[in-house]
Amino acid sequence: MAQGRNKQGQIDLFPGEDPVLDPAPVGADATVHDILREKGGRKGAAVYAMATLPEPGRRAPVDLLAGPRGPRIIMAAAETAEALAATGAQEGAAGYVYSxxxxxxxxxxxxxxxxxxxxxxxxxxxxxxxxxxxxxxxxxxxxxxxxxxxxxxxxxxxxxxxxxxxxxxxxxxxxxxxxxxxxxxxxxxxxxxxxxxxxxxxxxxxxxxxxxxxxxxxxxxxxxxxxxxxxxxxxxxxxxxxxxxxxxxxxxxxxxxHPVVIDRDAVGRIRNSALALDVYLWLCYRLPALDEDTPISWAALRAQFGHGVTALKHFKAPFAESLELARSVYPAAQFEVVPQGIILRPSPPPKKTRLIGTA
Structure with a gap:
């Protein structure tokens, strides 16, 4: 099947025979890794995302997968899982960055x-x-x-x-x-x-x-x-x-x-997005240091990541997509997008987690 676009304008990054759609809904808190498991891997997740209508303004992971960058998020998450399955490693290739x-x-x-x-x-x-x-x-x-x-x-x-x-x-x-x-x-x-x-x-x-x-x-x-x-x-x-x-x-x-441990393989999988790289490094720094859930407002997020974005409404969607793209290569990252911003939750340092059903 040649590359095309679905009704949400997504580019099909997974050419080949389409699997049968599993229409069973997933919860709003399901991450891309959860959806990969539940829908039988990258192609099942891609077909499910293509058939999903995002809920306006919600910005849950399933809504983001139904958007223009959904296929890239799915692909990065699947590559993370497949690399782990191929090597049997418990952690990614260690790297370091100044805090x-x-x-x-x-x-x-x-x-x-x-x-x-x-x-x-x-x-x-x-x-x-x-x-x-x-x-x-x-x-x-x-x-x-x-x-x-x-x-x-x-x-x-x-x-x-x-x-x-x-x-x-x-x-x-x-x-x-x-x-x-x-x-x-x-x-x-x-x-x-x-x-x-x-x-x-x-x-x-x-x-x-x-x-x-x-x-x-x-x-x-x-x-x-x-x-x-x-x-x-x-x-x-x-x-x-x-x-x-x-x-x-x-x-x-x-x-x-002041070194921050990162996964060098992870940054390679999102290397085409400067914003996703910044978000990934920030999550690697903040999440392992937390002792409790920590809310971050949209205004604070825009101050840090919204270079040149004057209107907050123009910042939220691309940031939420980059946030999920960062989580696609950091499966252990725990956070939730809420109307006021995001809630960061204590998480282990980045490591490759064994994921099932991503063939």
Whole structure:
């Protein structure tokens, strides 16, 4: 069956013979993992979602699966379960990220105007300022390098931070060719996507970041470069790439003192969504630390994740979808979307949970 669209406008990501629809309804609290089990796997869940009319304004998982991003949520959840079944592992591939990135992230897309060279975001408890670096050219000019942005910048942070922390060294050898560097990072190694990854690598290497936890009158600030030094080269296609790098001492020390454990396989499955990556990192940071149910208002969520979104009504739907996409690769995450926002519940750190019926 060729890819098409259903009545909700979803793209069919699961071509092949359609299974018989199981029309038995699922509860509003059923997660995508529950639906995968109850409906016989990814195709059964996809068919059920295609036949479901979402309840307006409810934003329960089943409503989100019936929306435009439903197939991607189902696919990410099924891949998580299938990978576990194939390896028999009890946990995902461990990775680490500095806790500051779980509270405040980079721009989702390329900023415009002055924000491309000095970008800031604030919440009630923290602030981040990212300043783009500069590049001395052979002709004597100075070229401005903008701030890092998007999903690939986030994935690079996870990759280099995890590798350095696991080996106990600020230094990391990336590769002697652009292709080797991309493979080392576990990122796409061909075409324009590869060029974008290498560009984000350079933006990260040259930027300066200031994290502030607290207020104008009392707090704590980390103000330094992420990368202290790097060696670069150019491949046969005249693509510049970074061969090796050294994290700054301040950033490395902060990573050692405040690491958040994540699943590197999980971030790879949602690598095309910067918002879902930020939500996933935030859940990894907040949920294991909770002792009781904790409500978070829509206003607070928009302050942290709604970069550039002026109306709250335009924020709720994409955030709820990204929240469920994050849970698709973090099955142990416990939370509930309610009219006032979300309720976070104490949950174990991210690990792959054995799921049944996802063939």
């Amino acid at each position: 500051g990135w779980c509270l405040l992230g980079l721009p989702f897309r390329k900023p415009k105007g002055q924000a491309e060279h000095a970008w800031r975001i604030d919440t009630h408890y923290a602030a981040i300022v990212v300043e783009g670096g500069s590049k001395a050219m052979d002709d004597g000019s100075l070229r401005q390098v903008g701030v890092p942005f998007g999903a690939y910048a986030r994935l690079i942070q996870v990759a280099i931070g995890s590798d350095c922390l696991e080996r106990g060294s600020r230094d990391i050898e990336l590769g002697t060719t652009a292709y080797a560097v991309l493979r080392r990072l576990g990122l796409p190694d061909g075409g324009k996507v590869a060029d974008s990854v290498l560009e984000q690598m350079e933006r990260l290497a040259r930027c300066r970041v200031s994290f502030r936890i607290g207020s104008d009158t009392k707090g704590f600030v980390i103000n330094d470069r992420i990368i202290e030094a790097f060696e670069y080269d150019t491949d046969s296609s005249r693509r510049p790439f970074i061969r090796r790098l050294r994290l700054s001492q301040a950033y490395y020390d902060s990573l050692q003192r």
